[in-house]
């Protein structure tokens with residue numbers, strides 16, 4: 143059967159006539175375009191919809207691909223926010239950094255909420271398309287790795303899977319070699335005269351951040367000044383907002399995995415739940431949590 147404008151599911155017959163009539167009313171939106179609407183051009187709708195290509199007839203696969211794609215996009219947005227916050231801190235602009243961290247908090251909430259899209263997937267539904275994606279795994283997400291590096295979870299070997307994509311590997315190497323978000327916060331504290339250990343101010347940035355009791359002491363001084371305009375305290379709490387939301391995302395991932403595939407090995411070659419649980423347990427910005435043992 144040939145497709146006509148009237149048969150289009152997005153513009154059923156009847157509605158078109160009504161819309162055209164409305165278009166003649168003053169103040170109504172334009173209806174006539176020579177080619178694709180400016181909206182389609184600007185948002186890249188055709189390209190976007192073309193990217194959802196399920197490999198099986200299992201309806202749950204559609205939600206799985208879409209959720210993954212939504213999260214990939216949001217990872218890039220969060221990375222932009224964290225990099226802008228990091229740069230503001232390096233430039234001694236705490237209010238600027240706070241504004242970026244507030245935006246990141248909102249984006250992270252949407253990211254974590256996106257797990258709802260997969261909340262009702264059963265193990266059998268998952269099994270029906272599991273083989274179709276072979277060895278693909280979120281573990282190979284370079285946008286996620288970018289975020290982990292910005293948090294201080296640096297790892298040279300984690301760039302290796304992306305060596306076949308030189309531009310991606312270069313970008314990750316660059317994030318690996320520079321201070322991350324938390325490093326920038328500690329460097330700022332040091333410039334403000336707080337007793338941050340030298341090893342947290344200048345170090346080999348390619349190495350993972352290691353917890354240091356001296357940093358707990360520096361944050362303790364920040365928390366001792368409870369005035370509303372203590373911008374370093376506001377910064378500490380904004381970093382806690384980020385840290386808590388990262389852990390929430392990891393936990394919801396863990397729950398999704400446990401619910402859909404239990405303790406089976408992962409498609410990326412890990413032992414699955416045990417490996418993920420170890421990562422989920424790691425505190426983000428550890429000294430800010432450790433400090434709470436003593437406050």
Ligand code: HEM
Nearest residue numbers: 210213279280281286398399402408409410411412414421
């Ligand atoms: C129910 C659906 C899902 C299952 C069963 C699942 C399963 C797994 C497993 C088993 C791993 C460990 C690595 C491996 O061996 O594969 C993993 C890692 C990962 N997955 Fe998922 N996943 C799911 C949904 C998602 C979605 C929607 C995303 C969004 C992008 C995602 C992103 C990741 C990331 C970033 C990692 C690496 C985590 C890290 O490095 O700590 N996963 N996943």
